[in-house]
Amino acid sequence: MRKALLIALLLAPSAAIPVVMSLAADVTPASEMPATGSIGKTEGLAAWKRVEAVLTHPRCANCHVGPDNIPIWTVAGEKKSRPHGMNIHAGESRIGAETIACSTCHMTSTAPNKLAHAPPHVGLDWQLAPVDFVWYGKSGAEICAQLKDPQRNGGRDATGLVEHLRHDADVNGFIPWAWNPGGGRETPPGTFEDHVKDVAMWGAAGQPCPE
Amino acid sequence: MIELTVNGEKRQTDVSPDMPLLWVLRDEFGITGPKYGCGIAQCGACTVHINGVAVRSCQARIGELGGAKVLTIEGLGAQSLHAVQRAWIDHQVPQCGYCQTGQIMQAAALLDKTPKPTDEDIDMAMSGNLCRCGTYVRIRAAIHAAAEKL
Numbered sequence: 301m302r303k304a305l306l307i308a309l310l311l312a313p314s315a316a317i318p319v320v321m322s323l324a325a326d327v328t329p330a331s332e333m334p335a336t337g338s339i340g341k342t343e344g345l346a347a348w349k350r351v352e353a354v355l356t357h358p359r360c361a362n363c364h365v366g367p368d369n370i371p372i373w374t375v376a377g378e379k380k381s382r383p384h385g386m387n388i389h390a391g392e393s394r395i396g397a398e399t400i401a402c403s404t405c406h407m408t409s410t411a412p413n414k415l416a417h418a419p420p421h422v423g424l425d426w427q428l429a430p431v432d433f434v435w436y437g438k439s440g441a442e443i444c445a446q447l448k449d450p451q452r453n454g455g456r457d458a459t460g461l462v463e464h465l466r467h468d469a470d471v472n473g474f475i476p477w478a479w480n481p482g483g484g485r486e487t488p489p490g491t492f493e494d495h496v497k498d499v500a501m502w503g504a505a506g507q508p509c510p511e
Numbered sequence: 512m513i514e515l516t517v518n519g520e521k522r523q524t525d526v527s528p529d530m531p532l533l534w535v536l537r538d539e540f541g542i543t544g545p546k547y548g549c550g551i552a553q554c555g556a557c558t559v560h561i562n563g564v565a566v567r568s569c570q571a572r573i574g575e576l577g578g579a580k581v582l583t584i585e586g587l588g589a590q591s592l593h594a595v596q597r598a599w600i601d602h603q604v605p606q607c608g609y610c611q612t613g614q615i616m617q618a619a620a621l622l623d624k625t626p627k628p629t630d631e632d633i634d635m636a637m638s639g640n641l642c643r644c645g646t647y648v649r650i651r652a653a654i655h656a657a658a659e660k661l
Contacts, residue, residue, distance in 0.1 A: 387638035389635045397624065398624065399624075399625065400565070403564060403566065405552040411575075418552060419551075421570075
């Protein structure tokens with residue numbers, strides 16, 4: 301469950317990752333959380349809107365798909381998303397174990413993603429996020445409700461979500477990769493550090509969700 | 512120096528760690544069964560097994576394969592032909608043949624995991640292996656036939 305949540309963000313150039321990692325080593329999640337109650341609801345909702353813009357971006361949502369287990373592609377240079385080419389079906393295993401493993405093409409590697417149209421790779425084994433964490437095609441309000449629910453977010457409180465982001469950066473995982481995907485792929489708005497800050501602010505405001 | 516096992520034999524190489532396994536196999540070790548097709552994991556011609564999993568060798572960096580066990584088409588049939596290879600002959604699957612070593616390695620990996628695959632299983636597992644000659648119907652038939660023999 302926890303491992304699978306590491307796919308919180310999918311589908312981004314690599315020179316930034318070492319910077320992220322060095323920052324991660326100096327910061328503890330608890331210390332970067334604003335004090336509970338120090339962020340008002342209005343500010344918290346504004347932070348959520350920025351988080352939502354990241355989570356619904358193709359780099360992040362394309363592997364947070366539902367029980368059909370079919371990852372989504374948004375090809376570099378295109379806006380329209382479509383089912384992953386090559387008839388890919390990740391199966392109930394969510395790693396393609398039943399027929400063709402994600403790792404057949406998506407290596408586990410910390411090397412930069414340089415080749416256009418080549419399958420991207422990160423420092424973790426490629427996989428879909430758990431089916432409970434579906435984001436693709438969901439509204440911001442639905443994603444918000446899922447993300448604040450420990451039953452559907454890997455058992456995390458607000459600090460735990462920030463810790464998850466930092467841990468993922470430590471292992472060259474999917475989340476920082478979203479802002480450094482290589483191959484001409486588009487990136488979500490802002491930076492990884494902006495995203496961590498916004499998740500922390502949203503958490504300190506009591507994780508308010510849009511109506 | 513990077514050490515790995517290829518077709519049961521210990522091999523060493525001191526090439527750049529960025530070099531794709533496919534280049535090492537073909538240019539360093541003289542193992543030319545895996546073919547270069549696209550170089551970006553879009554065709555499947557370079558498929559080999561790494562630690563039992565079908566992998567596009569054009570995407571695997573040799574520097575990250577220390578200690579790995581690599582199996583190529585040469586190793587698959589080294590002792591006696593694999594059931595997939597026999598079925599390929601029985602069904603006369605190949606036309607030009609260029610993609611066929613990748614097709615066979617992918618099919619063998621499928622049967623390792625799914626001994627009695629359905630048509631749908633085969634289509635899902637084999638759709639990343641392109642054949643410009645259009646041998647797909649014979650590929651599917653041969654995989655079913657191999658499954659019966661295993």
